[in-house]
Amino acid sequence: MELSKLLSVGAVRVVGQLTSKKRLFQELGEMASQAYRLNAAVATDGLQERESLGPTGVGHGIALPHARLEELPGIVGVFLRLEKPLDxxxxxxxxxxxxxxxxxxxxxxxDHLKALALVSRTMRDPAICAKLRANTDPAKLHAILTEARSTQAA
Structure with a gap:
């Protein structure tokens, strides 16, 4: 499994500021809708439902919200870089x-657990996170994320 198969170029965004975790989940749902044609409300609700079981903020400024949804053909991801960090x-x-x-x-x-582990390993790499925080171009962010794991796997 590779991040390049989970994350499309159109599923990466930089946002200045969001006011709440709920608004963040709405943004992620909208991104999933635009990039993968998921129902934005269903995606948002899925994230909120999972978050109610326990926070998905893993530390060091990183969150890995995730959800299992009905009628989804495969595992997909969205990446968001916030210019102003969110509590x-x-x-x-x-x-x-x-x-x-x-x-x-x-x-x-x-497969869901394998994908989550892949994302977690990638996001735990301090060098990758430093590069992500130093860039604001979504295409560059996508390249950093998708190239990171494929070069480490080789």
Whole structure:
């Protein structure tokens, strides 16, 4: 599994500021709708439902919200870089500025976990995060994310 297969170029965005976690999930849902033709409201609700089980802020300014949705053909991702970090109730209580949202079919089983692990490994790399924080061009952000894992896997 490679990030280049999960994340389309059109699913990467830079946003100046969002006022709440709810608004962040709405933004991720809208991105998924535009990039993958998912129902934005269903995607947003799925993220909020999963978040109610426990925060997906993993620390160091990174959040990995994810949801399992009905009638989704495969696992897809969206990436959002916030210019102004958002309070997210992360495990380290630090605000987040790098958000990788993941959407998987309800019955994806272990593939969903593998995708989440791949995203987590990528986002735990301090060099990758530094590059993401230093760039504002969505195409460049996409390249950083998709090239990172493929070069490390080789």
């Amino acid at each position: 997210y109730d992360s495990v380290d209580r630090q605000p987040v500025d790098l958000v990788f949202g993941l959407f998987a079919p309800k019955d994806s089983g272990v």
